[in-house]
Amino acid sequence: MSEKTTVLQLSSLFAGYGRFDVVRDVDLRVEQGEAVALLGPNGAGKTTVLRAIMGLVKHRRGIIQVGDADVSSLPPYRIARGLAAIAPEGRRLFLDQSVEDNLVLGALHLRRDKKRVKDLLASVYNLFPVLQEYRRRRSSFLSGGEQQMVAIGRMLMSDPKILLLDEPSDALAPVAVEAVVKALLELRNRGASLLLVEQRIDVAVRICDRLYIMTHGEIAEEMTPDTVAREGVGIINRYLG
Amino acid sequence: MEGGRTKSFRADALPAAPVACWKRSAGYVAVAAYLVLTFFVAQSSLGVQSLVLVAAVFGILAISLDLVAGMLGLYSLGQAGFFAIGAYLTAIAAADYEVNPFYLLPVVLVVAALAGILIGATSLRVSGLYFAITTFVFTLVLTVLATDLKITRGTQGLLGPTFPDFPESLEFLGTPVAWFVMIALLLALLLASGIRSSPLYPVLLSIRDAEPFAQAAGVRTSAIKIGVFALSAAMAGVAGWLFAFFGVVSPGQFDWAVSLNILVMILVGGINTTIGPVIGAVFVTMFPAVVNINPWLQEVLYGALSILAITVFPEGVVGLAKRLTLKQSKESPQTAAHSKPHGPIGGEAVPFSKKPASVVSTGEVSVDAGTGAADKEVIVECRGIVFGYGQGPKVLRNVDLAVKRGHIHGLIGPNGSGKSTLANIIAGRLRPHAGTTAVKGIVADGLSPSGRARLGLRRTFQAAQLVRELTTSQNVLVGLYTRVPGLIRRAAFWSLLPSGRRDGAWLQAQASAALQAAGAGGWIDRQVRDVPHGVEQLTQLASVCVAEPEIIILDEPATGLSAPEVEHLARILSGLKARGVTMIIIEHQTRFLFPLCDQITVLNAGEVILTSTADKVRADPLVRQVYLGE
Numbered sequence: 001m002s003e004k005t006t007v008l009q010l011s012s013l014f015a016g017y018g019r020f021d022v023v024r025d026v027d028l029r030v031e032q033g034e035a036v037a038l039l040g041p042n043g044a045g046k047t048t049v050l051r052a053i054m055g056l057v058k059h060r061r062g063i064i065q066v067g068d069a070d071v072s073s074l075p076p077y078r079i080a081r082g083l084a085a086i087a088p089e090g091r092r093l094f095l096d097q098s099v100e101d102n103l104v105l106g107a108l109h110l111r112r113d114k115k116r117v118k119d120l121l122a123s124v125y126n127l128f129p130v131l132q133e134y135r136r137r138r139s140s141f142l143s144g145g146e147q148q149m150v151a152i153g154r155m156l157m158s159d160p161k162i163l164l165l166d167e168p169s170d171a172l173a174p175v176a177v178e179a180v181v182k183a184l185l186e187l188r189n190r191g192a193s194l195l196l197v198e199q200r201i202d203v204a205v206r207i208c209d210r211l212y213i214m215t216h217g218e219i220a221e222e223m224t225p226d227t228v229a230r231e232g233v234g235i236i237n238r239y240l241g
Numbered sequence: 242m243e244g245g246r247t248k249s250f251r252a253d254a255l256p257a258a259p260v261a262c263w264k265r266s267a268g269y270v271a272v273a274a275y276l277v278l279t280f281f282v283a284q285s286s287l288g289v290q291s292l293v294l295v296a297a298v299f300g301i302l303a304i305s306l307d308l309v310a311g312m313l314g315l316y317s318l319g320q321a322g323f324f325a326i327g328a329y330l331t332a333i334a335a336a337d338y339e340v341n342p343f344y345l346l347p348v349v350l351v352v353a354a355l356a357g358i359l360i361g362a363t364s365l366r367v368s369g370l371y372f373a374i375t376t377f378v379f380t381l382v383l384t385v386l387a388t389d390l391k392i393t394r395g396t397q398g399l400l401g402p403t404f405p406d407f408p409e410s411l412e413f414l415g416t417p418v419a420w421f422v423m424i425a426l427l428l429a430l431l432l433a434s435g436i437r438s439s440p441l442y443p444v445l446l447s448i449r450d451a452e453p454f455a456q457a458a459g460v461r462t463s464a465i466k467i468g469v470f471a472l473s474a475a476m477a478g479v480a481g482w483l484f485a486f487f488g489v490v491s492p493g494q495f496d497w498a499v500s501l502n503i504l505v506m507i508l509v510g511g512i513n514t515t516i517g518p519v520i521g522a523v524f525v526t527m528f529p530a531v532v533n534i535n536p537w538l539q540e541v542l543y544g545a546l547s548i549l550a551i552t553v554f555p556e557g558v559v560g561l562a563k564r565l566t567l568k569q570s571k572e573s574p575q576t577a578a579h580s581k582p583h584g585p586i587g588g589e590a591v592p593f594s595k596k597p598a599s600v601v602s603t604g605e606v607s608v609d610a611g612t613g614a615a616d617k618e619v620i621v622e623c624r625g626i627v628f629g630y631g632q633g634p635k636v637l638r639n640v641d642l643a644v645k646r647g648h649i650h651g652l653i654g655p656n657g658s659g660k661s662t663l664a665n666i667i668a669g670r671l672r673p674h675a676g677t678t679a680v681k682g683i684v685a686d687g688l689s690p691s692g693r694a695r696l697g698l699r700r701t702f703q704a705a706q707l708v709r710e711l712t713t714s715q716n717v718l719v720g721l722y723t724r725v726p727g728l729i730r731r732a733a734f735w736s737l738l739p740s741g742r743r744d745g746a747w748l749q750a751q752a753s754a755a756l757q758a759a760g761a762g763g764w765i766d767r768q769v770r771d772v773p774h775g776v777e778q779l780t781q782l783a784s785v786c787v788a789e790p791e792i793i794i795l796d797e798p799a800t801g802l803s804a805p806e807v808e809h810l811a812r813i814l815s816g817l818k819a820r821g822v823t824m825i826i827i828e829h830q831t832r833f834l835f836p837l838c839d840q841i842t843v844l845n846a847g848e849v850i851l852t853s854t855a856d857k858v859r860a861d862p863l864v865r866q867v868y869l870g871e
Binding site (some may be wrong): 017018019020039040041042043047089091141142143144145147167169171172173174175176177178199200201233237240 | 703775
């Protein structure tokens with residue numbers, strides 16, 4: 001409990017599109033080395049929270065703090081420079097580019113520091129040896145699970161304080177889901193801080209230290225995987241449907 | 242035939258909402274005010290008249306361009322060409338052959354429309370860019386012909402006919418040509434707003450933004466594009482016919498710069514709005530007359546203003562006005578958010594079998610399907626399918642698939658194993674290199690996606706193909722397209738026709754019920770751009786189910802849905818199965834898929850490795866190795 005530092009802190013965050021506030025009065029924190037999941041029904045505002053942290057949705061009120069920096073008023077490209085990184089829904093790779101090109105793009109702001117990029121690349125390949133094997137291959141020829149690894153690797157290339165993952169298990173074959181879960185567990189073991197949006201409770205429970213449940217744009221409850229193990233999945237499901 | 246169908250509407254037609262009634266009376270008032278304005282224009286001096294009437298003719302031209310550019314995304318640079326056809330036909334016939342110009346109106350309409358069909362048919366199948374270039378060249382060629390031909394009198398041009406006077410009893414109305422021009426503009430406006438308020442509008446936008454979705458809903462997109470372009474060309478022709486009465490007709494009035502000016506008009510005024518093109522036409526035509534300065538400076542100023550308007554207000558004057566009014570009502574976003582059904586999808590499940598009025602049944606869904614001997618009938622069959630993208634490796638190698646009527650047939654396999662490609666081949670989006678596909682016993686190899694949709698085969702897309710600026714229920718209306726007879730014919734006068742109002746209410750009710758049943762009842766009036774991923778999936782599902790198809794292909798329908806939502810989806814699909822609907826489902830969530838399926842086909846690297854029941858698939862060692870990984 002003592003030496004924990006907070007890498008992400010949202011304080012009464014409001015954000016939305018058009019006339020609607022999709023996210024209302026959200027307080028949320030992620031400690032260094034912690035994996036946190038954001039669960040909730042469709043339209044609860046989970047993705048919007050991630051997009052607001054990246055600056056992709058303009059927040060309307062509240063404070064978003066990454067590490068020591070207040071990123072609330074920063075443009076996305078500044079946030080992406082080593083503060084936060086996102087693996088969006090559907091992965092969004094540059095499918096015509098090679099695996100390595102996709103990865104290096106994550107470190108665009110470090111491009112003058114060739115040594116650093118090389119080290120980061122080496123650490124990503126160390127985490128995902130399969131990507132090193134395929135480094136020259138076009139991303140479109142990779143399987144879904146491998147593409148998700150590229151998306152995660154691309155985040156790591158910017159050496160961010162926090163990793164944001166939007167439904168990493170989405171639209172993947174069961175084998176691939178397993179591979180992605182293993183990769184995220186390994187990341188956690190290496191001390192990365194994760195904020196994960198997931199539909200699959202089993203995946204979230206396996207990876208995360210804490211779970212937030214969101215409904216109607218607000219945080220409805222906070223719990224630990226232990227609670228879920230004790231009380232059963234029903235305790236979350238009643239919020240979802 | 243149609244009488245019988247429309248009768249069935251009456252029983253469940255909803256009472257006209259007071260809003261619609263209010264809107265209609267506001268429309269009548271606007272038309273009356275317009276006619277009063279026309280009266281004053283017809284009485285005014287020649288200078289004012291020529292200013293207003295030229296603006297009105299260009300207003301018609303701008304509306305004609307907005308029909309194709311705004312609603313279909315086809316940027317025609319040929320409007321000046323059709324304009325020239327109308328003007329020259331009229332001027333030549335009147336000058337050389339002394340034909341009564343009124344007899345020429347139908348001729349102009351037909352000739353311009355035919356030219357539109359010809360150009361549309363040759364260029365629209367390719368792409369938007371070819372279309373812009375072809376239409377541009379068309380205008381260029383016509384200007385050259387007008388300059389070089391003897392019959393057009395070269396650069397000098399020729400004098401158009403004079404407009405016949407009103408009979409004495411009507412002389413108090415003023416200048417007859419003013420009335421004709423203004424009424425033509427009014428008709429053009431009514432036509433555009435009629436289409437915009439009809440159920441054809443979402444269909445047109447779906448062709449513009451999500452053509453695969455439109456085709457999968459049974460819309461013959463090429464034919465509609467060509468048809469609307471022909472209508473647009475005919476309107477531009479009429480504008481030319483009117484323009485001929487203004488005096489000299491010469492090539493400089495119809496060159497490519499005029500086409501570009503018409504484009505500037507709709508961009509400045511507001512693209513895809515009813516009144517915007519007219520506002521733009523007034524700005525562009527009146528600017529040189531009102532700002533009376535050094536012509537060189539004037540051109541520069543005009544250019545700068547146009548660029549400024551387009552970059553600062555990309556949605557044009559009308560879009561800007563809308564944004565300003567929206568801002569005012571946005572004062573309290575929180576309250577708006579709270580009052581709306583906002584959060585989780587849910588809502589009362591209305592079974593799809595509740596069939597208020599079967600207008601046009603897409604196919605005879607046999608009731609006895611699912612029981613007895615009919616159970617054995619193969620409804621979708623693929624044999625020896627081979628397919629590859631470009632020079633790359635083959636995505637499908639000799640794939641056989643047989644789906645029985647009334648079955649739910651699962652399609653699983655690792656990412657990239659060719660599942661979606663196979664779905665696209667069955668739905669007609671892709672043509673296999675070898676092999677045949679049969680749907681309901683009919684060899685479907687030559688059928689387009691829309692042709693297959695009309696056979697009763699509907700599908701959803703892995704990445705939802707929807708019109709983002711329309712609401713979810715408007716998107717579902719696209720799915721109903723094939724079930725409304727004479728939709729295109731009636732579109733222009735939709736809100737004026739009693740049958741249109743009745744059908745409109747029925748369509749709305751159907752769309753809402755379908756969204757409710759799909760579990761997206763809380764999102765009915767929300768634009769698709771504002772809804773989460775999972776709701777897009779449900780909207781797709783609703784737009785498919787609403788057509789009451791016999792066969793549905795679902796490409797990863799559970800993507801983005803939470804566990805309870807997936808359970809709800811499973812209930813919907815079981816309900817469809819109980820009604821005898823055949824389904825082919827691609828899905829990775831085996832816990833959801835396996836209990837639903839009668840048969841499952843496993844694809845790996847473009848080959849079928851197994852087709853069997855869920856239990857056998859689950860137990861197969863190869864499937865475990867490449868896919869399940871348990």
